[in-house]
Amino acid sequence: MTPRFLHATRRRFLGGTASVAALASLSMPLQAQENLVPLDEYEPTFLNAAEWAFIMAATARIIPSDGDGPGAIETRVPVFIDRQLAGPFGAAADLYMEGPFDVDADPNLGIQSPLTPSEIYREGIAAFDAWCVDNQGGSFADLDAQAQDAALTALSQGEPQLRPELLEFWSLLVQNTKEGYFADPMYGGNAGMQAWLYIGYPGARANYLEWVGRNEEYRLGPVNIAGERA
């Protein structure tokens, strides 16, 4: 379907044929565009080359590029994940990390892994990739889209039987992918506020009193924390 939010914007600015990406790049402030290194030239801070290839491939299946709306690649979700893993989130800076760790405790009692999120990614990618080689005939990043979807479905259902310390790998990957898609662009993802444009979310406008109770489309496009307009 056509994103409702773009509908009005397109009519106003571009006519009916522009893609979301084209719209975003045309209207994005010049400075923000210049700062965006192409993903194939991006030098990850935390992820190594194989891990980067995995994150590029996996996020592209979790939020694919085809169909309406941008995908994880157009919104630069891999950059977001790399930065998060390199920072306090990846290091479990806020989490209680004292032992003993009963990794087999009932899941309702919460994650009990001694590993930080960045360690879960590092070991999880390696373990899952090894499973892909054994069961799907190649590294995850080298599989075709259909096989990748099958492998991620298997991962989501616990089929690769990663060791219990890595139990959270899949849910972290999905959660962080969605975070990168929707978080303010200053964190590296949601490039050009494309994900906000797609769903019709006005970002950091934070002032809507006159729209309360009105059953009609909100017509102003998003702004980000830096004050840029999409």
Add this chain to the structure above:
Amino acid sequence: MARTDPKRDVVIVGLGWTGSIMGIELAKEGLDILALERGPDRSTVPDFQYPNVIDELKYGIRFGFMQKPRNSTITVRRSLDEVAQPMRRLGSFLPGDGVGGAGIHWNGQTWRPMANEYNLRSYVEENFGADTIPEDMTIQDWGVTAEELEPYYDRFEYMAGISGQAGNINGEIIAGGNPFEAPRSRDYPLPPLPQQVDSQMFGEAAASMGYHPFPRPAANASAAWTNEYGMQLGPCNFCGFCERYGCINYSKASPQTCILDALKRYDNFSYRVNSEVLRVNLAADGRTATGVTYWDDEAQEEVTQPADLVILAAYQLHNVHLMLLSGIGEPYNPRTGEGVTGKNYAYQMTGGTTLFYRDVEFNPFAASGSSGISIDDFAINQIDFAAEGFIGGSYITAGLSNGQPIRGISLPAGTPSWGAEWKAGIGEWYGHAMSIGSHGSNLSYRDCYLDLDPTYTDPHGRPLMRMTFDWKPNDIRMTQFMRSKIEEIAQAMEPDSWRSGYKSEGARYDIRPYQTTHNVGGAIMGTDPNTSAVNRYLQAWGQHNVFVLGAGAFPQNIQYNPTGAVGALAYWAADAIINDYLPDPRPLV
């Protein structure tokens, strides 16, 4: 290293809502007061200012204003036989830290309990018979009544500038308000907030079914307000960043917007941040407190702070933790039922139904924390417990409090959580869903309690507190009853589709998904030192110069959000201290 500082009249542990209320009320009396806050200082500017705080990742997802489990957490188990595990990350509930505490990041729903919630055990026994109460249910009376507390609710609501519509003023039922509420002495200080599309739809449907819809009482100001301390609120602009955020707009009632600047002007009041109280020190005979010992993070040393009066005003969990660590009250023993400290921990039973409308624009980002419409037709004073087979009640409500996309976009049943269909789903359904929720009581039980963990410790080497809690059949029957009522309303509203989420038979407590930060009990008030931790004035039974504020006093959880009752009890206790205790320090009961 360690030092001992000069004695103060009063030391207050924690500078959130209750610490601020007690601080300013006692400061007006001229007492020399020190408040100790373990977290950082926080003010509207710079901490909550636009646009920095409009950051869903930092505050909504990474919990920038919340307690860090690395610094302070609990362990959790669901039965006496289970080994408790530490809560390594936040999930089910979100205690705040820093000046303002949880008072900065709440949504602002400000309720008064039903009159029969204060004497629940007596009410049940008298109306339905003692055998209605399950053997393991440990509900108690509070030892105060709605009539006694009314002036203190009034005080809190006028201090906080609550927007709402009275339903019962001195016994007269007022159209448009909640006809089932306990009588109040006057209307709310501010008129109700404007209502979103979802709330209007719910209100119309509820009225057409013969129910009694009314606006939710909100601590998001609907108009300018100046309170008794000279603090000013401006009207809420529906920014959509309320719960989990400090208010950008000086609209949400909080210690910052309603009390702190006025309090800081008293020369006899001071506060220290990054100062975590480690224990309350007791006199040799154990019958009074001599002050507290805290960790001064700046000086990197323990400080002994003598004081004549010790006010525990931390979050419910931390007040109980300090009592257990300090020997205030005998620890509760679930096997014998003896002891009081940690007894009757309770939570909140919630559930909801989400309705999807392809052709309605709900604009969920245009939200305040607490606008919305509720009905109390199935409140705890409207249900025949004997006939329905449970004790409890809920308010049923609609009202969108945010449209932040990471925190979740409701999708119709069967939509995958990732991949092409998920992406299509969020494009199709963002802004096209609303919810009707049940916010209900959670009663107290013999084996739901708080004690010290035998294994895990905090950065100061103290045992973590251990929570033993699970859902019980009585409360699950209550929420299933509410489900049946809500689904009738949902069907009458003719959505394109709907989906429900309620606890069902056999549900176990899960600490991972956010539920509510309405943790209560453990320092319960009552009329008998053998069954309650504090008396009706929130004074420790064993140490008359220790008062314990907050939701720890609730002997079981009410069907409402707790802040209204927490605020009223703080004013009630302040009044008792000022007018009764200070002239003659002693046990007040």
